[in-house]
Amino acid sequence: MREWESVIGLEVHLQLKTGTKVWCGCSADYDNADANTHTCPICLGHPGALPKLNKKVVEYAVKAALALNCNINKESSFDRKNYFYPDTPKNYQITQFDKSYAEKGFLEFKLNSGRMVKVGITKVQIEEDAAKSIHAEHESLINFNRASIPLIEIISDPDMRSSEEAYEYLNTLKTVIKYTGVSDVSMELGSLRCDANISVMEKGATKFGTRVEVKNLNSFKAVARAIDYEIGRQIETIENGGKIDQETRLWDEESQTTKVMRSKEQAMDYRYFPEPDLLKLVITDEQIEKIRETMPESKAEKMERFLKDYELPEYDANLLCDSMELADYFEEAVKVSKNSKTCANFIITEVMRVLKDQNITIESFMITPAHLGKIISLIDNGTISSKIAKEVFEIKLNDERDPEVIVKEKGMVQVADSSLIESMVDEVIANNPKMVEDYKNSDEGRKPRVLKGLMGQVMKLSKGKANPTLVTEIMTKKLS
Ligand SMILES: [Zn+2]
Structure with a gap:
C-alpha cells in the first residue's frame, strides 16, 4: 500500500465594507439598490475615465493584513489582469500581481484534537470585484453595481494537510476579520469567496504533486467536502496508473463531486502588466501606526478581558468570544444582572441550545440581553428559583414583555413564606x-x-x- 499526503492552499476573496467603491465614489451597496444605478463612467470602464484609489480601502486593507499578522509593504503597485468577460467592463481587472501591499502573515488555530496548526499567508492584495451576472431562463443579465467593489485576496501558503485544517483555517480567518469590522465575511451574502488548491504526494516526498484548483465553493462545509473528494479522486487516478492534469474544476453541490472547468491547454493567459493609470501605493510607518491604534479589540484581547474582568473559565470565554455578537450580548446581559457567571452559564446552555435548534444567530434571537439579565436578577434577588427561571425563559421565547410582568402575571413568584x-x-x-x-x-x-x-x-x-x-x-x- 502506498501512503499519501495531501497539500492544500486556500485563496479567499473578501469584500471590504467601505461604503464606496475602490476607484470611484459610487455607493458599494449593490444588493439593496436597483440594478445598474450605482455606476459611473469609471466603474463602467468608459474610455478615458481614470481610476482613483479610495483612501478607506487602504485603511481597511491594512487593518485586515495586521489582523492576519502580515508585514505591510511600504511600496506596492497595481497591475492589469486582462481577460474578456461580460462582467468586466474594462476587459481587465485591476489587481496587485507583482508586488502586493501585504505579505508573510500567518494564522494559528487549534483542531478538535487539541493540536495547534500554524498556516502561513503568502500575501494579501487589493483588487476590484467584477459585476454580477444573473443567468435567467431565456436571458443573461448583468448588474454593474458590483463592479469595482473593493476586495482583498488572501493567499495562504500550501500548509494545510487535511479538510479539517482547511475548515478551521476558514473559521479562524472569518472570526479574526469579523473582529476588525472591515468586512461582513459572509459566504451567504457573497462577501467571502474561497477557491482551494489541492494536490497529493507520496508520504515523505518533498516535491508537491500537480495541483488542481477548485472553484464554486459556497460554504465552508462545501470546501471541506470538495477537498476530501479531490484527495480521493487524485489518489485513485494515480494508483490506477493515470496522471493528474493541472486544471480548474468546479464543485458540484448536487453530485458532491468536482468537474473539469478548464484544462491547462485552455488555461487563461492574463497578460499581466503594470497599471499605467495608478501611482505606486505608498504606506508610511506613521500611517500604519495610526491605523494600528484604531484597531478594535481582537478576539484574543477580548478573551483575556473576559477571563480577568468576569472571572470566566477559559472554555466559557472562548465559546462566548467566538462570535463578536454573542460576546456583546453577554456583556449587555451582565450590565443588567451584575452576575457574569450565571449569565455565561445561561447563554451557553439555554440560549445556545435555542440558537442551534432554530438554526439562527444571536442577532435574530428573540430575548433581548437586558431581559435575559433581568431573569437572572430575579433569581439572585430571590423572586424566582432557577428552575422557574428556565420556565420564564421558555415563555419569553414567544413573549416580548418584561420578565417581571410575566412572573407576576403567571404567579411564579417564589414562596418564601x-x-x-x-x-x-x-x-x-x-x-x-x-x-x-x-x-x-x-x-x-x-x-x-x-x-x-x-x-x-x-x-x-x-x-x-x-x-x-x-x-x-x-x-x-x-x-x-
Ligand atoms: Zn462608479
Whole structure:
C-alpha cells in the first residue's frame, strides 16, 4: 500500500465594507439598490475615465493584513489582469500581481484534537470585484453595481494537510476579520469567496504533486467536502496508473463531486502588466501606526478581558468570544444582572441550545440581553428559583414583555413564606411515611439522598415555587 499526503492552499476573496467603491465614489451597496444605478463612467470602464484609489480601502486593507499578522509593504503597485468577460467592463481587472501591499502573515488555530496548526499567508492584495451576472431562463443579465467593489485576496501558503485544517483555517480567518469590522465575511451574502488548491504526494516526498484548483465553493462545509473528494479522486487516478492534469474544476453541490472547468491547454493567459493609470501605493510607518491604534479589540484581547474582568473559565470565554455578537450580548446581559457567571452559564446552555435548534444567530434571537439579565436578577434577588427561571425563559421565547410582568402575571413568584412552606412540608411528611422511616433509619452517608427525595416532593407540591433553602431548613428540623 502506498501512503499519501495531501497539500492544500486556500485563496479567499473578501469584500471590504467601505461604503464606496475602490476607484470611484459610487455607493458599494449593490444588493439593496436597483440594478445598474450605482455606476459611473469609471466603474463602467468608459474610455478615458481614470481610476482613483479610495483612501478607506487602504485603511481597511491594512487593518485586515495586521489582523492576519502580515508585514505591510511600504511600496506596492497595481497591475492589469486582462481577460474578456461580460462582467468586466474594462476587459481587465485591476489587481496587485507583482508586488502586493501585504505579505508573510500567518494564522494559528487549534483542531478538535487539541493540536495547534500554524498556516502561513503568502500575501494579501487589493483588487476590484467584477459585476454580477444573473443567468435567467431565456436571458443573461448583468448588474454593474458590483463592479469595482473593493476586495482583498488572501493567499495562504500550501500548509494545510487535511479538510479539517482547511475548515478551521476558514473559521479562524472569518472570526479574526469579523473582529476588525472591515468586512461582513459572509459566504451567504457573497462577501467571502474561497477557491482551494489541492494536490497529493507520496508520504515523505518533498516535491508537491500537480495541483488542481477548485472553484464554486459556497460554504465552508462545501470546501471541506470538495477537498476530501479531490484527495480521493487524485489518489485513485494515480494508483490506477493515470496522471493528474493541472486544471480548474468546479464543485458540484448536487453530485458532491468536482468537474473539469478548464484544462491547462485552455488555461487563461492574463497578460499581466503594470497599471499605467495608478501611482505606486505608498504606506508610511506613521500611517500604519495610526491605523494600528484604531484597531478594535481582537478576539484574543477580548478573551483575556473576559477571563480577568468576569472571572470566566477559559472554555466559557472562548465559546462566548467566538462570535463578536454573542460576546456583546453577554456583556449587555451582565450590565443588567451584575452576575457574569450565571449569565455565561445561561447563554451557553439555554440560549445556545435555542440558537442551534432554530438554526439562527444571536442577532435574530428573540430575548433581548437586558431581559435575559433581568431573569437572572430575579433569581439572585430571590423572586424566582432557577428552575422557574428556565420556565420564564421558555415563555419569553414567544413573549416580548418584561420578565417581571410575566412572573407576576403567571404567579411564579417564589414562596418564601415559612408558614406556607411548613404546611407543605407537613403534608409531604404525612403522605410519605416510608421515606420518613427510611430517613430516620439511615446513616449520615445516606441521609442527604433521602432528604433530597422528600424535598423534591415539596418542590413538586409548590410547583417549583418554594424557596429551596427554606424547604431544606424546615424539613431537616421537622425530621430530627
Ligand atoms: Zn462608479
